[in-house]
Amino acid sequence: MTTEVLIDEAAEQAAFGAIIEADSRIEPRDWMPAAYRKTLIRQISQHAHSEIIGMQPEGNWISRAPSLKRKAILMAKVQDEAGHGLYLYSAAQTLGITRDEMTEQLIEGRARYSSIFNYPTPTWADMGAIGWLVDGAAICNQVPLCRASYGPYGRAMVRVCKEESFHQRQGFEILLTLMQGSPAQREMAQDAVNRWYWPSLMMFGPPDDESPNSAQSMAWKIKRFSNDDLRQRFIGMLVPQAEVLGVTLPDPELRWDDEAQRWHTSEIDWTEFHEVLAGRGPMNVERIRNRRNAHDDGAWVREAAAEYARKQNEKAVAA
Ligand code: FAQ
Numbered sequence: 001m002t003t004e005v006l007i008d009e010a011a012e013q014a015a016f017g018a019i020i021e022a023d024s025r026i027e028p029r030d031w032m033p034a035a036y037r038k039t040l041i042r043q044i045s046q047h048a049h050s051e052i053i054g055m056q057p058e059g060n061w062i063s064r065a066p067s068l069k070r071k072a073i074l075m076a077k078v079q080d081e082a083g084h085g086l087y088l089y090s091a092a093q094t095l096g097i098t099r100d101e102m103t104e105q106l107i108e109g110r111a112r113y114s115s116i117f118n119y120p121t122p123t124w125a126d127m128g129a130i131g132w133l134v135d136g137a138a139i140c141n142q143v144p145l146c147r148a149s150y151g152p153y154g155r156a157m158v159r160v161c162k163e164e165s166f167h168q169r170q171g172f173e174i175l176l177t178l179m180q181g182s183p184a185q186r187e188m189a190q191d192a193v194n195r196w197y198w199p200s201l202m203m204f205g206p207p208d209d210e211s212p213n214s215a216q217s218m219a220w221k222i223k224r225f226s227n228d229d230l231r232q233r234f235i236g237m238l239v240p241q242a243e244v245l246g247v248t249l250p251d252p253e254l255r256w257d258d259e260a261q262r263w264h265t266s267e268i269d270w271t272e273f274h275e276v277l278a279g280r281g282p283m284n285v286e287r288i289r290n291r292r293n294a295h296d297d298g299a300w301v302r303e304a305a306a307e308y309a310r311k312q313n314e315k316a317v318a319a
Contacts, residue, residue: 020221025151028094036220039213040150041095043222045102048088049113051081052106053287057121058130066124073170074127080163087160091152107292115273116203118281125178125185125192131171132241133193133200139164140234141204144224153222172241179246186246193242194250201265202273204231210270235263 012031019026026032055078062078065071089099105111116134121127142161148154178189205211205227217223225233235254242249253266275281 020149023147023149023221025154026149027151035216037095039217039220039222040153041092041097043213043217044088044092044095044153045097045105046112046114048085048092048102049106049111050117051085051088053113053117053291054134055081055085056287056290057117057119057283058127060121061124061127064124065127070127070174077131077167077170080167084156084160084163087156088153091150091156094152103295107288107295109279109288112277114203115276115281116199117287118276118283119195119199120283123188123192125175125188126196128171128174128178128189129192129196131167131169132175132245133171133196133238134203135164135167135171136237137200137203137234139168140230140237144230145222147221147224149221172245175245175247189245190247193247197250198269198272201231201234201268202270202276204228204234206270206273207268232263235265239263 013033016026016030016032016036019030026036058074058078058081062071062074065074089102092102093099102111106113116137121130139161142157142164146154146157146161148157175189175193178185205214208214208226208228211227214223214226218226238249239254251266253264255264256262257264276284279285
């Protein structure tokens, strides 16, 4: 490498550092370290895959929602998740990876998506628990991401968060309605909360001392808070809401520790988390199989769109 190239790179590195330091934004055409680009592609594509796979657990209930109104709301929510996936794939594409590459990684089982979407949805109350807990956790995690140092990611998050907040309220309202219903309905709501509570805490990722990416991602201001801090914030949000609902959070040890200024909880079952990440959760195989089938079934649409674009291009050239 020549001295000139080294000086250029040092100048670019310094300019990048200054943008991060000033809490300003890195944009697609700006110089960025290769590792920053790689981390963003990893996180944004995993996030996009989560939104897309995340349509399946609730999609399972669209045809069985208990009323026309509930069905319309659930359809709108699931459609929003598709939209989130698309903004996020677009944000990742600005970093030099194609949508096809990301899709291939997902359907071949080489990409991660959130652990939470590998759990089944056997009852209607699961729609309430997903909205309240899963979208609630998503909001806690994603509001700080609106300030992520990479422009296209932070901007996508602003709209995503607005929609997630509607999602969380509709889930809360489903649970509230069930909790004001018959004993069987209250039991169904509590059972769903029991099943989703711990997996929703795992959504924030491994404990801080076992999170290999956190320190660097926080230094780059992609992540603004650690996994454990966000998990704590989430618990603090849930406790008063659980009281309003009249549900019990399934952790007998849960209490505010005044001395430590933290929520004291039972130990999270990290073995379960790692099993799900390794592809051995209750629904991993089905989730990827469905996604692969949908991709195969859509092949003719992609071919037709490509052919249409080719013809339009041909016409434009001829004109
Ligand atoms: N599941 O070093 P860290 C939604 C992986 S919300 C699976 O701590 P990092 C809305 C991690 O990727 C859900 N994998 O990693 C919705 C890393 O993998 P590597 C999606 C997980 O990145 C609601 C390894 O473990 N939200 O979809 C999980 O600093 C309802 C080591 O972990 C986002 O993706 C997990 N739970 O922090 C949709 C938010 N946790 O390096 C439908 C954006 C960790 O082996 C219905 N992402 N891993 O490739 C983030 O904020 C971060 O990436 C974290 C992980 C916090 C998830």
